[in-house]
Amino acid sequence: MNRKPYIRKIPTTWWLQNGSYRAYMLREFSSPFIAIYTGVLLVGVIRLYQGPEAYDAWLTALQSPLSIGFSVIALALALCHSLSWLKLLPQVMPIQFGETKVPQAVLVGIHYAVFITVLIIAIVVIKP
Amino acid sequence: MPELTIDIEVLRYRPETDDEPSYQTYTVPYQDDWSVLDALNHIKDHMDGSISYRWSCHMAVCGSCGMMIDDVPHLSCKTFLRDYYPNKVKLDPLANFPIERDLVVNIEGFLEKLESVKPYLIHAPDDPLNETEYLETPAELIRFKQYTMCINCLLCYSACPEFALDPDFTGPAALTLAHRYNVDARDQGTAERTRIMNTEKGVWPCMFVGACSEVCPKQVDPAAAVQQIKVASVFDWYKSLLPFQDGE
Amino acid sequence: MEVIKTDIAIVGAGGGGLRSAIAIAEQNPDLSIALISKVYPMRSHTVAAEGGAAAVAQEHDSIDYHFHDTVAGGDWLTDQDVVQYFVEHAHEELVQLEHWGCPWSRKPDGHVNVRAFGGMKIERTWFAADKTGFHILHTLFQTSMKYPSINRFDEYFSVDLMVEDGRCQGVVAIEVSTGIMRLFLAKAVIMATGGAGRVFRFNTNGSIVAGDGMGMALRAGAPLRDMEFVQYHPTALPGTGILMTEACRGEGGILTNKEGHRYLQDYGMGPPDPWPRNKAMELGPRDRISQAFWHERQKGNTIKMRYGDVVNLDLTHLGEKHLKERLPFICELAEAYEGVNPATTPIPVRPAVHYTMGGIKTDITTATPLPGLYAVGECASIGLHGANRLGSNSLTEFMVFGREAGKYASEYARSVDISSNQDAIEKQADAVEQKIMGLLKRKDGTEKIATIRDEMTATMEEGAGIYRLDETMQQTCDKLDELRERYKKVQLDDDSSVFNTELFRTIELESMLETARAMAHSAINRKESRGSHQRIDGYETRDDENYLKHTLASYRGDDAPTIEYEDVCITTSQPAERVYGGAAEDDQDK
């Protein structure tokens, strides 16, 4: 056989090659942070169940510089994660009325609107 | 006026003599309406007849001429020198495929994958064919039309990191063509195809990076098709948990 | 040499090859099929067809009208029994495609939509937006994957046919990825290798459309018929030759010269209604419209651009929305290759060689005079197109006659045994291999294939273009003889065996030279003007008395091809004047 296919190696840094790979990696990278933060919230619920003292201790712990630092990072990553999903969503669930497909930009716009509304409601209603 | 020129750097690989590929640079005349393919044809006709690449239609529809142009997958017949000039243009064979020779890659695997997803209309055996055409409204046509536009150029495979890591992954184009038949109202083969696509090398390895859709020269949006298959599979799975199934 | 035995070998996996393969697999699943193609099937040039496929679909249309349009469009050089069979079976074949999933464009009520096309009295061109060939090819290709008896040999380049005991018994092909040659021993062979438009300088064809099959058939002793009839499509982009489909005009596009004047009215194709009138003005037949361009250029009415003279194809009045829906590919192509948005700016266009009406002579069953060899699609001359093909008849042609080729090749394959004289065939195959090795290993060659090819395409344009003169045709014949000699000294840069594309371009060039020669000699011998063959050297009119005949060109090695004539089959339509424009309606209402 004179054929000798050459298989190129994939560099370990493949995920740095272009924007969509980096965005994807960021989305994946954000997951553990979001998971940990969910854990933290879960602990809060358990603490609440255990009584006011336990809950206060939990709240105090949240105010440590370390915890604030983590929350800020987690918030930023959660935002990234959510926004990247909003961008992808219309691909997952295309909507068609009669002969017209709703343009992806419109669907993304609607999602943003809902996202921001929920955010505002959350901030206004759940205000301490 | 001296003739303007542009450098084309081509990855060469001749399996009979080379152990590994290396770059060779050709200086060709620069014309603002030349595509990268025109430059390659100039090289082949007038400078070096031994350079190998695929092409045919020169109108972005046969899907032969895909390659990495400055590390991004493109159709070389529809990518123009003017978008690179005065910088050099670097040409590599489509990423993630074995190199057969120079800019030619082995795409056999794709053909097998395409065949494996049953890319044709499936009718139930007891469903007689109409005398005349099946009615299909423009609205029904539009639902799957976009997915019929795939020219099998395989740029999407070159952009797909999952395929890079696992050459057995069915991959964007083949999955999209399966989806094309699933959403066609005339087809009755969804269950069969879903079974195939629900396997380990089917839709699930897709991590929804979305790079395939970005490089698609025909706006087919394979990433969308693959996610829609996933959603449909999940619904199917839930449905299969329900008691009192009728039929399949 | 490795031998692969098969019942039927099909060379070519474009529309014609795939349709034949499916026909065999459906009707005769026990017959083994080797489907050989030098490119992956979906790269075949059928993929480039834009406009649509013809079949009567409307109440007020009739197969008689389709028959008459085709016969008159071909300037009565069509075989009317073939046309009759064709128009009768066109509809069922396009419905067949629908049943296989072809995404035809639809009317709001769900029925398949049809559009107007040049030379057709009533709208009957089925279309899938402006990518009809693409959709048909992919539908056929994907459907073909259903049948286990179709064994594909993708990227196998056929070199020559094997003839033994006076019948065709196989074909030799090179596996492109290894350079290894294989002998396909078959009971019947179907040729479906497409056209030969690449022998001309300006053309709408892909690089693979090089007349390979015509060359192979010639060398094997099968004659080519009506090769002088080469269609110029009036609207191609000037630099690249990319086609701007006739559907542009079917949808209402107009052609204007440098003064903005719709010049076709000056050539007997008026009246210039503001709306599209079938068989008039821009919806006239291709030969007439391309000829009008030539006259406009003579008069200095064309526009000078970088790649020569052009006229304007104006779609601006159709509106962006309509264009995006009906002609999206045209918009994409004009934008990318010409930098023009058709919704706001007219597209510069010029005529370019598009289609070879002639080809390997077959009868109505697709059988060639060489037993065991069948031919279908653009490489064949079954007698459907005569002196000028009507746009949208050829996609339907390979559907209707592809099925026939499958049927008759199967019957033939069942009637014969695989050769008892395999040794003799293998010897022939070895000789072919020696020839190829000779090309590869030659060290003292002096000619480059690109040079010979460029000189060939230039001389064909010069001598066998839209209008023809005895003197220039003779120069072309002489030039081709010279190029044929020079071809014997061609030197390759590449002597390797894996994916040696230079080798394949070289073998193609040999077939192109033979095909070009058949065209030029057929042309110079036809001393009349008919359809796409127009002379301006004293033979300006049609001469039914002497030339209501098919031309047959046969191979004689280094000597010029012999030219003979045979009768045309006329059943119901006697030759008459071809009338277009307003007069056409009066004519057909009679």
Ligand SMILES: Cc1cc2nc3c(=O)[nH]c(=O)nc-3n(C[C@H](O)[C@H](O)[C@H](O)COP(=O)(O)OP(=O)(O)OC[C@H]3O[C@@H](n4cnc5c(N)ncnc54)[C@H](O)[C@@H]3O)c2cc1C
């Ligand atoms: C730009 C364009 C637009 C067109 N639009 C229309 C239209 O709107 N309507 C219409 O009716 N017609 C149209 N036509 C014409 C029509 O598309 C062709 O006539 C038809 O598709 C030919 O099909 P085919 O199967 O004969 O050949 P092709 O599709 O060209 O296939 C030829 C096959 O033969 C194979 N082959 C060739 N040589 C070899 C070899 N040496 N070894 C192995 N395999 C070989 C190739 O690989 C290929 O698979 C158009 C043509 C062009 C160029």
Ligand code: FES
């Ligand atoms: S050559 Fe056909 S897609 Fe580029």
